[in-house]
Amino acid sequence: MDLRQRLILTVAILASFVPFLDGSIVNVALPAMVDELGGGIVTSQWVLDGYLLSLSALILLAGSLSDSLGRARVLVAGLVLFGVASVACALAPTAGLLIAARVVQGVGGALLVPSSLAIITSSFSGAAQARAIGLWTGFTGVAFIAGPVLGGALVDTVGWRWIFGINVLPIAITLLLLSRVRGGHEKTSGARVDVIGALLGTLGLAGPVFALIEHERLGWGSPAVLVPLLGGAVLFVAYLLWERRAAQPMLPLALFSVRNFAVGNLATVFVYAALSLGPLVVTLYLQQVVGAPAFLAGFASLPAALIPLFLSGTFGGLAGRYGSRWFMAVGPAIGAVGFLWLLFVQRDFDFWWQMLPGLLIFGLGLTITVAPLTSAILGAIEPARSGIASAVNNAVSRVAGLVAVAFLGAIFGGALDLEAFHRTVIIAAVLLLLGAMTSAIGIQNRASAEKVAVETPQN
Incomplete structure (x- = not known):
């Protein structure tokens, strides 16, 4: 350089x-x-x-x-x-x-x-x-x-x-x-902004998320919950319909006609919803129930984070050589075992055997999953479209986390205790298993080797 x-x-x-x-x-x-x-x-x-x-x-x-x-x-x-x-x-x-x-x-x-x-x-x-x-x-x-x-x-x-x-x-x-910095950041000629799609998509997400978070306080029968829930659902459907006909859509739905891209993003929904629930409830439980200081609660996340740092490249290379399918199936299943290990957590708390092994197993499963998942999704789309394909997958993972956190109050039942902790890690494990089954059934290694060109429909 x-x-x-x-x-x-x-x-x-x-x-x-x-x-x-x-x-x-x-x-x-x-x-x-x-x-x-x-x-x-x-x-x-x-x-x-x-x-x-x-x-x-x-x-x-x-x-x-x-x-x-x-x-x-x-x-x-x-x-x-x-x-x-x-x-x-x-x-x-x-x-x-x-x-x-x-x-x-x-x-x-x-x-x-x-x-x-x-x-x-x-x-x-x-x-x-x-x-x-x-x-x-x-x-x-x-x-x-x-x-x-x-x-x-x-x-x-x-x-x-x-x-x-x-x-x-x-x-x-x-x-x-x-x-x-000079140069290398010019405008792209003819690019247009999908303002209507942005408004419909934002409001379509905001309404249901508001309802999911506030229903415990206001009740499902409250107009303040029902109107945003139903109105948001209608607006999100309108958003999808608009994106089908927009000249330069914010979300090119034609990408989802490619099998590995569609299945990979569905697996992303399950996996990243679990990733938003599991580590969050571990951090909250250590502070609010166990009484650990914030520094130690944060330090507990290091083991699961360091494994991907050192091994994700290895599994990405293996997925490139052998295909992503079974890595995307086995990885989430191992991650689910890690979360289920956390059921050993009891009121007489011992981090070293009740929690640490589960976090390490989860970290290994995450490492096996993420690089092959990215490879399967981006490898299914021609290189010229890889930027928007990556942005779509990033948005899907964020929305999955958004919705998962919105359900947190319902999962906890109003307060975080040992029973709520166990419920949450079970749900996170089930989500990972759904991601594993989706990948095992839907991902095709053959498709990942054949990059498919996708054209955005024009008016």
């Missing part, structure tokens, strides 16, 4: 590192937030889902904005928006204002991830591009690992507000470096 390419890669890594870090750092701070601001499990759900809702609903639109307005311009907008929202989160005096700031943070995060990747793909080619994307992926993985430990340390020392305040420094450095 020359100096300019190194600078571009550094900008891309820093710009995406911040939202990826934020996605993992918040879990460990939830109990401290609720203790100060109140609201119980509903506040926890909205702090997570407010961010995921705007992020998942807008990440595809952000890709269009990056093409139509220019990648650097969208990246700057995302950095500024994320930074301002982070300061607002750090200063929020009430739970409502914190949640509102988290929604804005999600908008900023949606602008950052596709733009940072787009700058890489437009500035590198061939083997250099593959290496740059690999470095980008590796550093975002570090963000997931560092998040819980760093968050726990901040919560236990200077307070939960600093998990948001700390974002300002890397954002400022990224903006400074970005001001020195």
